[in-house]
Amino acid sequence: MTLKVVVVGAGVVGAACAFHATSAGLDVTVVDRGAVGSGTTSRGEGNILLSDKEPGPELDLARLSRALWDEVGEELGPDSFELDRKGGLVVASTTEGLAALGGFAARQEAAGVRVEPVGEVRDVEPHLAPGLPGGIRYPQDAQVQPVLAAAVLLRAAVERGARFHPGEVTGAVTGREGRVAGVRTAVGDVLPADAIVNAAGTWGGEVGRRLGAPVEVLPRRGFVLVTEPLPPMVRHKVYSADYVANVASSDAGLETSCVVEGTRGGTILIGASRERVGFDTTMNPAVITRLAAQACRLFPFLRETHLIRSYRGFRPYCPDHLPVVGPDPRAPGVIHACGHEGAGIGLAPATGALVTAHLLGRPWRGADPAAHTGLLPNRFLTSGGAPE
Amino acid sequence: MSESTDLIVVGAGPAGMAAAVTALAGGLRVVLVDSGTAVGGQYWRHPPEHARAAIPTDDLHHGLREYRALSQALSAHSRRGRLDLRLAHHVWSAVREDDGFAVHVVDRRDAPRETAGVLRAPRLLVATGAYDRQLPFPGWDLPGVLTIGGLQALLKGGGVAAGSRVALGGTGPFLLPVAAGLAARGVDVVAVCEAAHPLAWLRHPGPLLRNPAKWTEGARYGATLARHGIRVHPRTAITRAEGGDRVTAVRIASLRPDGSPRLGTERQVQVDAVGVGWGFAPQLDLLVPLGCALTDAPDGNAVVAVDGGQRTTVPGLYAAGETCGVGGAALAVGEGRLAAESVLADSGAAPVLGRRGLSAVRSAVARQRGFARAMALAHPIPPAWPAWLSDDTVVCRCEEVTAGAVRSACTGGGAHDHRQVKQLTRAGMGWCQGRMCGPAVHCLTAQEQAYTPAERLVATPISLGALADIDEEH
Numbered sequence: 028m029t030l031k032v033v034v035v036g037a038g039v040v041g042a043a044c045a046f047h048a049t050s051a052g053l054d055v056t057v058v059d060r061g062a063v064g065s066g067t068t069s070r071g072e073g074n075i076l077l078s079d080k081e082p083g084p085e086l087d088l089a090r091l092s093r094a095l096w097d098e099v100g101e102e103l104g105p106d107s108f109e110l111d112r113k114g115g116l117v118v119a120s121t122t123e124g125l126a127a128l129g130g131f132a133a134r135q136e137a138a139g140v141r142v143e144p145v146g147e148v149r150d151v152e153p154h155l156a157p158g159l160p161g162g163i164r165y166p167q168d169a170q171v172q173p174v175l176a177a178a179v180l181l182r183a184a185v186e187r188g189a190r191f192h193p194g195e196v197t198g199a200v201t202g203r204e205g206r207v208a209g210v211r212t213a214v215g216d217v218l219p220a221d222a223i224v225n226a227a228g229t230w231g232g233e234v235g236r237r238l239g240a241p242v243e244v245l246p247r248r249g250f251v252l253v254t255e256p257l258p259p260m261v262r263h264k265v266y267s268a269d270y271v272a273n274v275a276s277s278d279a280g281l282e283t284s285c286v287v288e289g290t291r292g293g294t295i296l297i298g299a300s301r302e303r304v305g306f307d308t309t310m311n312p313a314v315i316t317r318l319a320a321q322a323c324r325l326f327p328f329l330r331e332t333h334l335i336r337s338y339r340g341f342r343p344y345c346p347d348h349l350p351v352v353g354p355d356p357r358a359p360g361v362i363h364a365c366g367h368e369g370a371g372i373g374l375a376p377a378t379g380a381l382v383t384a385h386l387l388g389r390p391w392r393g394a395d396p397a398a399h400t401g402l403l404p405n406r407f408l409t410s411g412g413a414p415e
Numbered sequence: 416m417s418e419s420t421d422l423i424v425v426g427a428g429p430a431g432m433a434a435a436v437t438a439l440a441g442g443l444r445v446v447l448v449d450s451g452t453a454v455g456g457q458y459w460r461h462p463p464e465h466a467r468a469a470i471p472t473d474d475l476h477h478g479l480r481e482y483r484a485l486s487q488a489l490s491a492h493s494r495r496g497r498l499d500l501r502l503a504h505h506v507w508s509a510v511r512e513d514d515g516f517a518v519h520v521v522d523r524r525d526a527p528r529e530t531a532g533v534l535r536a537p538r539l540l541v542a543t544g545a546y547d548r549q550l551p552f553p554g555w556d557l558p559g560v561l562t563i564g565g566l567q568a569l570l571k572g573g574g575v576a577a578g579s580r581v582a583l584g585g586t587g588p589f590l591l592p593v594a595a596g597l598a599a600r601g602v603d604v605v606a607v608c609e610a611a612h613p614l615a616w617l618r619h620p621g622p623l624l625r626n627p628a629k630w631t632e633g634a635r636y637g638a639t640l641a642r643h644g645i646r647v648h649p650r651t652a653i654t655r656a657e658g659g660d661r662v663t664a665v666r667i668a669s670l671r672p673d674g675s676p677r678l679g680t681e682r683q684v685q686v687d688a689v690g691v692g693w694g695f696a697p698q699l700d701l702l703v704p705l706g707c708a709l710t711d712a713p714d715g716n717a718v719v720a721v722d723g724g725q726r727t728t729v730p731g732l733y734a735a736g737e738t739c740g741v742g743g744a745a746l747a748v749g750e751g752r753l754a755a756e757s758v759l760a761d762s763g764a765a766p767v768l769g770r771r772g773l774s775a776v777r778s779a780v781a782r783q784r785g786f787a788r789a790m791a792l793a794h795p796i797p798p799a800w801p802a803w804l805s806d807d808t809v810v811c812r813c814e815e816v817t818a819g820a821v822r823s824a825c826t827g828g829g830a831h832d833h834r835q836v837k838q839l840t841r842a843g844m845g846w847c848q849g850r851m852c853g854p855a856v857h858c859l860t861a862q863e864q865a866y867t868p869a870e871r872l873v874a875t876p877i878s879l880g881a882l883a884d885i886d887e888e889h
Contacts (some may be wrong), residue, residue, distance in 0.1 A: 062829065062830065062831070062835045063828075063829060063835075064838065065834075065835065065838075069838055104628075111792050174838040175838075175839065178828055178839060182827075190873075191829070254879070255846060255876065256845065256846070267630075270805065292814070292841060292844065294844075297879075308706075309509050309510065309511070309706075310508055310509050310704050311510070312510060312517070312519050313886075313889075315530075315873075315882060316882045316883070316885050316886035316889075317886050319879040319882035319883045319886065320882070320883035320886035320887060321882060322879060322883075323879055323883040324883075329879045329880075330878065330879055330880030330883065331880060332878065332879050332880060333876040333877060333878050333879070334873055334876060334877055334878070334879055334882065335846060335848060335873065335876045336848055336871065336872070336873055337845075337872040337873050338872065340870070
């Protein structure tokens with residue numbers, strides 16, 4: 028009998044889970060209270076990055092995911108979601124910073140990431156400020172239009188037999204031995220399920236709690252600035268070396284590090300800020316001015332460029348800044364796939380493949396559960412099964 | 416100055432001028448901010464100060480006595496240092512801060528130079544008005560096709576007529592002053608196409624009877640049109656604009672009650688300019704991010720919800736004029752006065768109007784709102800308007816998104832509001848950020864609901880250099 032799977036969340040991660048699970052022949056229903064990709068998926072830049080990841084469980088997932096994005100592109104057409112293999116360029120602002128960056132890149136290279144030291148960064152990005160001591164080019168970094176990516180993955184899943192069910196999940200129905208038998212929605216529907224995938228992103232903590240499998244997923248607010256459309260001026264995703272430190276940081280206050288990149292539409296996107304303010308949606312002009320100042324220092328031509336829009340979203344993060352992917356021992360049948368922080372777009376296909384492998388009980392499309400044990404929810408549980 | 420400001424008023428049109436004058440009369444210190452180079456807003460737009468003698472525009476205006484009284488009061492308070500008038504200042508963000516508001520401005524007095532700054536006050540009044548609601552139709556992106564508001568702005572602001580043979584279309588009483596103004600400047604107004612039927616007004620006799628001033632105004636325009644031999648054609652619409660480099664002709668069709676064109680009624684009219692207007696969309700860019708509650712207005716727009724004293728649901732934040740529902744300048748002036756009286760009361764200052772004065776303003780406002788409601792119901796967007804659009808009609812001009820792309824985002828992509836359509840098609844992601852195409856995309860996706868504009872955290876484009884400079888200061 029075909030395994031019935033309910034995926035909670037129609038963001039890019041949920042869509043990728045549905046895509047892989049239906050491709051493996053499973054019976055999939057995706058449930059979301061909102062539209063496809065309307066949560067954090069629509070609030071980022073669409074990054075697929077290896078450059079910002081230290082060797083470890085997240086980089087392992089990211090390397091697999093990078094290859095799987097290419098496969099998705101071959102299968103569904105790379106232009107349908109604007110897959111752009113633009114490469115990343117990390118620039119140092121001081122010689123000490125360059126030395127630290129070089130050491131970091133060497134460890135990444137040893138873990139299988141392609142890195143290319145760049146002496147004169149203006150040879151690869153002509154509009155960078157003069158006087159920067161150097162940087163590292165990461166040719167594998169890429170970008171997608173994230174909402175299109177989620178929509179294209181979900182559409183492909185639906186064409187292969189998946190269903191989309193609008194609604195809000197309020198709880199799990201359990202059967203024998205406490206194993207899940209279905210999910211309940213806010214209007215009283217019960218969708219039968221042998222397994223439930225928690226792909227609710229920033230709301231994964233709340234959905235986990237409703238399913239009897241709470242995980243600590245917290246919001247980390249970020250603003251993105253969008254400029255007027257320009258002719259191509261920035262070729263890579265360009266960021267300053269301090270970005271890596273901020274991604275991994277647990278500081279509660281405002282952190283900003285400059286990330287600048289172009290898009291197909293001609294606009295330039297500027298990030299990235301990090302604030303721990305819960306789900307506070309208030310505009311913070313101080314963040315906007317700080318990001319603008321940092322971007323103008325990196326690319327002086329931006330001083331004359333107009334900001335036309337800004338948006339903000341909430342990255343879902345776990346206390347150890349690693350996503351939580353795998354079955355929850357407290358609620359048999361519940362599989363988590365959330366907490367990807369700012370890397371959810373990049374990590375989505377590998378997360379979908381890894382979830383599918385857990386559902387099948389065997390490797391799927393290069394995702395072997397035995398190779399990604401560092402992402403299991405067990406790490407948050409004491410030996411008795413209670414949250415730490 | 417801004418250290419000791421009691422009230423910031425954004426928008427120096429009829430509502431903002433009246434509010435500022437009332438608050439100043441009550442002893443408050445006021446900053447009045449406007450993006451234009453003179454007070455008056457769109458309604459009382461005038462040529463630049465130095466050109467006013469050479470370009471007479473008085474005959475194009477209505478309520479000039481009120482405008483002059485308000486202008487003179489503002490000048491007097493400005494000379495005395497009670498009013499800080501910030502013209503050519505655009506507000507790009509307004510946020511709550513401690514016990515008040517921070518209004519982030521960009522000073523464009525020395526354009527193209529831009530200087531960013533911050534104004535602070537315990538209370539904020541937003542009177543940012545409205546702009547033309549546009550509905551695309553085949554050919555609407557040809558040069559020479561303007562909004563009727565744009566035609567009016569050219570006339571009032573520079574005495575310029577956009578063409579010599581002009582067709583006007585859309586719906587609502589605003590077509591009349593524009594037609595009359597063009598005719599008075601020697602323009603051959605070859606057609607005025609009103610989509611609604613005048614009998615629709617008869618369903619709301621009360622508001623008509625209670626607003627005789629509107630009759631007088633209407634009769635004045637009617638007389639001008641009659642003098643120039645211009646007829647208003649009810650239940651007709653401009654369904655297509657044609658031309659090569661610019662518009663040379665329009666197609667005009669009779670409409671069925673649902674707004675779809677009657678087959679066989681189409682005729683071609685030669686023109687060199689076109690003006691189209693489908694009512695107005697309130698300018699809510701500053702208000703939505705501040706989190707104040709919205710409510711549905713009868714013209715299909717979401718507007719700011721206010722109490723009887725023009726208070727929004729955010730403490731210390733007031734709104735007046737078209738942001739609270741489109742209703743014209745006289746209503747805006749009344750709402751501005753009421754809002755300022757609330758600011759005075761909430762600040763512990765004595766009222767300006769007195770009990771009888773206040774009650775007179777309140778009843779005038781109630782009467783004019785009734786009229787605005789009747790007007791909105793009599794002049795709806797024709798339900799079948801989307802039928803005029805071919806799949807290749809451009810809806811979003813900035814990003815060149817067609818009606819066909821919007822339709823397939825709804826049917827194939829599952830989008831059911833203009834925000835989702837934007838994510839899937841880029842409609843509304845360009846320079847205008849959906850201010851132009853937002854209402855149209857909304858009508859193509861969810862016409863039965865009120866239009867709530869997308870949240871825009873950046874209310875006007877601002878150079879990154881100006882933002883960077885203000886960051887370096889801190």
